[in-house]
Amino acid sequence: xxxxxxxxxxxxxxxxxxxxxxxxxxxxxxxxxxxxxxxxxxxxxxxxxxxxxxxxxxxxxxxxxxxxxxxxxxxxxxxxxxxxxxxxxxxxxxxxxxxxxxxxxxxxxxxxxxxxxxxxxxxxxxxxxxxxxxxxxxxxxxxxxxxxxxxxxxxxxxxxxxxxxxxxxxxxxxxxxxxxxxxxxxxxxxxxxxxxxxxxxxxxxxxxxxxxxxxxxxxxxxxxxxxxxxxxxxxxxxxxxxxxxxxxxxxxxxxxxxxxxxxxxxxxxxxxxxxxxxxxxxxxxxxxxxxxxxxxxxxxxxxx
Numbered sequence: 001x002x003x004x005x006x007x008x009x010x011x012x013x014x015x016x017x018x019x020x021x022x023x024x025x026x027x028x029x030x031x032x033x034x035x036x037x038x039x040x041x042x043x044x045x046x047x048x049x050x051x052x053x054x055x056x057x058x059x060x061x062x063x064x065x066x067x068x069x070x071x072x073x074x075x076x077x078x079x080x081x082x083x084x085x086x087x088x089x090x091x092x093x094x095x096x097x098x099x100x101x102x103x104x105x106x107x108x109x110x111x112x113x114x115x116x117x118x119x120x121x122x123x124x125x126x127x128x129x130x131x132x133x134x135x136x137x138x139x140x141x142x143x144x145x146x147x148x149x150x151x152x153x154x155x156x157x158x159x160x161x162x163x164x165x166x167x168x169x170x171x172x173x174x175x176x177x178x179x180x181x182x183x184x185x186x187x188x189x190x191x192x193x194x195x196x197x198x199x200x201x202x203x204x205x206x207x208x209x210x211x212x213x214x215x216x217x218x219x220x221x222x223x224x225x226x227x228x229x230x231x232x233x234x235x236x237x238x239x240x241x242x243x244x245x246x247x248x249x250x251x252x253x254x255x256x257x258x259x260x261x262x263x264x265x266x267x268x269x270x271x272x273x274x275x276x277x278x279x280x281x282x283x284x285x286x287x288x289x290x291x292x293x294x295x296x297x298x299x300x301x302x303x304x
Contacts, residue, residue, distance in 0.1 A: 031265070031302040032276050034064035034095045036244065037071050039281035039291050042253050047071050048287075054086050056288075060295050064093035066244075066278040067130070069121060070100060077127070084128050095132065095276045096190065096219070096242055097125040102138030103174040104167045104197055106159065114138070115174050118189075119181045126185040132242060134219050135189045137171045137207065139196030146195075150254040153226035154199035167197050172210045182215040190219035190241050199226060201235045208239065217241030222264060223248075223257055223282070233264060237271035244278050247294040250285025261301035277302060 035057050041048040050071055057065045065087060073079060087094050099121040101114040118135070125133050143149045143156050158164060175189065182189050191204060198204040208218060218239045223246030225232040237243075245264075248256040281287060281294045 031268075031274065032063040032093075033061075033295065033298055033302070034066050034093070034276050034278040035060075035062045035291060035295070036066040036068060036098060036278050036280045038066075038068045038098065039279055039294070040287045041068070041071055042282065043070065047073070049073070050083055051086060054083070054090060054092060056291065057092055058090040060292055061299070062092070062279075062295065064095040064276060064278070066096045066098055066134075067094060067128070068098045069124070075124060080124065080127050093276075094128055094130045095278060096134055097121060097128065097130050097132070098134035099136075101136055102141075102196075103136075103171040104138035104140055105170065106162060106166070111170055111174055115177045118174075118178045122178065122181045122185055122187055122189075125187055131186070132188040132190050132217070132219075134244075135175070135191045135216075136194050137167075137191065137197035137204075140167070147254065149195055154195040154224075155226065156196070164197075164203070168203065168207060168210070171197060171207055175207070175211050175216055176213075179211075179213050179215050188215060188217040188241055190217045192219040192244070193221055193224050193232065193236060195224060199224065201225075201232050204236070205239065219244060221280070222246050222259055223280075229257065229259065230263065230267065233267050234271075237268045237273055240268070240271075240273055240275070242276050242278060243268065243273070244280045245294075245298055247279065247281045247283060247290070247297065249281065249283035249290035249293055251283060253282050253284060256283075261297060265301045265303075 037050055037053040040053055054065055101118050103111055103114055105111050121133055140156050140158055142159060149156060193201060193204050208216060218236060219242050220236040220240040221244045222233060277298060279294050281290050283290050
């Protein structure tokens, strides 16, 4: 039987004498689960309110919430503080701010815009008390449509006259420009194996090593691999600061993977990972049912 957070709270309250033993037995080394607000809104149609995601996360039993920047209704202080206090009152962590930026451009002016945007988002995350932002490398955009990019599994040709090493250099330089702002706020920039330059795991790790800062981490996504996902997961797990876990109930928006999360759980345990797993439900099923299914799947795989 699966218990909601509220039901579990009532059960524990009725067994207060056992609470210290229960806590000692179950909290050390526990993998905690968050849900990305992206699970409820796939960048199409009316935005799903962040406030409703926080309420749903509490009801379902999640430990935290990952906020998608594009899903914000406002960047004004009252709105940000409302989200922060709502999460606090529910006993939920705000674990990461997932942003969109793109450092792959031969235009220094264009790259500077994205550096400024990244610094701005670091400031937003700090105001919200969030310890990490999701960072993209960016992509060449020689394939205009993201839908078409998915058809070729992120294998996008470089702009004429340029090569992969140029894009890597731009990305490294841009991230280094953001390091002082991240350090000021004690905030990790978690670079994702996202479709684009960092589709290739070796490129992602190369960028990570070239930047060489404690303020650049890695956000490992379980679904963003052009080949065998388990090979990529084994490569990235030792470096991961946070992990996004994809599910595809109702069929994926762009593709569908049948991921074995018990196998994945064993891989990340072997790598010594003890951080957050953040759900990204990317299926077409109604999130009201699909997120609950995803929670049960992940909790069963990673333990209670």
